[in-house]
Amino acid sequence: MLTNEHIKQRLTEKFNDQVSSFEEPYGMLTFEAPKELNLKVLNFLYDDDELKFRFMTDLCGVHYPGNKGKELAVVYHLHNLEDNVRIRFKVFTDIEQPDIYTATGLFSTANWMERETYDFYGVNFVGHPNMKRILNVDEMDYFPMRKEFPLEDQTRIDKDDEMFGRGGREGFGTDTKEEDNRNSVTAEADKPDETGRPII
Amino acid sequence: MSEQHIKLPEGSIEKTTTTLNLGPTHPATHGVMQNILELDGERIVSTEQTIGYIHRAFEKIAERRPLYQITTLTDRMNYCSSPINNMGWHLTCEKLLGVKTPKRVDYLRVIIMELARISDHLICNSIVGVDAGAYTGFLYVMQYRELIYEIYEEVCGARLTTNMGRIGGFERNFNDIAFQKLEKFLAEYPKVLKEFENLFQRNRIFMDRTKGTGAISAERALNYGFTGPNLRAAGVDYDVRVHTPYSSYEDFDFTIPVGATGDNYDRWLVREQEMWQSLSIIEQAYHKVQEFKGAEAEVFHADVPEYYLPEKEDVYTKMEALIYHFKIVMGETEIPKGEVYQAVEGGNGELGFYLISDGGRTPYRLHFRRPCFIYYQAFEELTKGAMLSDAIMTMSSLNLIAGELDA
Secondary structure: OHHHHHHHHHHHHHHHHHHHEEEHHHHHHEEEOOOHHHHEEEEHHHHHHHHHHHOOEEEEEEEOOOOOOOEEEEEEEEOOOOOOOOEEEEEEEEHHHHHOOOOOOOOOHEEEEEEHHHHHHEEEEOOOOOOOOOOOOOOOOOOOOOOOOOOOHHHHOOOOOOOOOOOOOOOOOOOOOOHHHHHHHHHHOOEEEEOOOOOO | OOOEEEEEEEEOOOOOOOOEEEEOOHHHHHHEEEEEEEEOOEOOOOOOEOOOOOOOOHHHHHOOOOOOHHHHHHHHOOOOHHHHHHHHHHHHHHHHOOOOOHHHHHHHHHHHHHHHHHHHHHHHHHHHHHHOOOOHHHHHHHHHHHHHHHHHHHHHHHOOOHHHHEEOOOOOOHHHHHHHHHHHHHHHHHHHHHHHHHHHHHHHHHHHHHHOOOOOOOHHHHOOOHHHHHHHOOOOOOHHHHHHOOOOOEEEEEEEEOOOOHHHHHHHHHHHHHHHHHHHHHHHHHHHHHOOOHHHHOOOOOOOOOOOOOOOOHHHHHHHHHHHHHHOOOOOEEEEEEEEEEEEEEOOEEEEEEEEEOOOOOOOEEEEEEEEHHHHHHHHHOOOEEEEEHHHHHHHOOOOOOHHHOO
16 A cells, blocks of 8 residues: 555655655645656656556646745646555746746646646746647737736726626716716715715 | 549649638537648548637636635536536535535435436437437437436526535525435436437447547556546546545445447447446435434535525524624635645546635635546547548547536
8 A cells, every 4th residue: 555655755765855845735745846857756656666656637837926936836636546646746936937847758638738837827848749828819928827917806997897797987988868867876976965974 | 442433644633631620619519619620531630629719717716706606617617517516616625624514415415416427428428429410319318407407406496507505515405396306317217218228329320430439548548637437438447436435425336337448439338337327326325315314304514604604594693693694705704724636526537626725715726627628638649540520429429518628
């Protein structure tokens, strides 16, 4: 039976202190390695007769803007189907030069998953056979899942999105009589009464 | 080349290939996705897939939503079996929060998830039939999907995008009509499924169309990250329900059907057999549910006041309930810090939720492992050198759901 402890031991035997941050959140062994070593670690996990992590369940990116020099993470979820053990392996990269070796040589499934990670986080997978966007349009010039692109502020008023249930901005782009009436009513309501409190 | 063919002088016609755009809105794609096929006559030389036509940025949206509002996003992934997605998401949240659900909740969930699996496989298998030119089966089984949807309706009020259940259990107990309809389904469906099977399983035309087309070896399927019926058709008995049981699947007795060749016919057979297994699981679960007596028979959710909406009556009369109600609705509950991966056996395979929480009110990062997205990349390998018409069959027997492809 393959235990987390044993996997950890095998990894440290092979890579010494280069694999680090061993954790077991909710029972899944999690560790990280320098990004230059990602293929070496994946290969070792794949080839080793005891470890046999030969199924890639998932690959995705995460952005930690506060983590200077290691802003982007690529998270691999691997599965040993024989012993039914899952592990999580992370590599971190600088956002200025987010180059990471591709795992497509080992796992065909990494192809689209890496494209997705590139599409949303801008991680450049070196050696990937077809490194281009997959879900977004090719013309997009930014990486939308990065944290510097927050979702639209629910209270923004610079566009008329009454149709989306957030109320229109006063006098936005319309000058029909009806619209004016409606706006004047709202304007009225916002005016304070004698007590100084706005009428709601 | 036979003698009947017109013989043209050597080199008088230059050999060219044809480029065919299959999709994005082609009836045979059953969803919005594009395939650019390079054809040599009717044989496929190469294909290129373009996806993302209905990409809705669920992962980004989820980063701004409290947990309970994300359930509606999961509905829209594999919309042929939304309840499985819903339950998978609730299980993920429960794992993060450390919630233990009562057995009755687990069994009710199993009933719903297996019904969803049946409706998913039913669609897939009957659509394979339609693509082979057999419309009858599709129309015949459709009324039983309707019955499944009616059961959903009794349980949660919705049919397609169900938003079913809450963190900790269900929003309300199953009513008597739901159970009556379930009994009706259990009584009538086996006969229908048998008849459906008779239409196809040993049908010469159907077998000729599906056997040996779109085949993949077990090794390649694993390398491509196949899961679910598509992997099992290739001969690997990996099923999340057995390998990492959730929602008390370990209490049920069922087998995992596996195929051998991984071709369209095997995929069809595996799905067919899985429906029988699902039926048996539902029967077992229904028996187990009926065994609960007294107060236990009324349990339909766990005690998680911070995430499970209190009774409306309590909201008006009890201070604590009012506070929880407000905090839940406004999404002001801080979720514990942590990192979880939870997988469920979806209609198409391992549906995974990777949730990172930094202790805020919304997930820091949520990633969906969508089986469809992962196995669609093998389409080129599956169809290389095949006939165009076989590619269509392969596409439908893989059960590509655009919602799950794009997320």
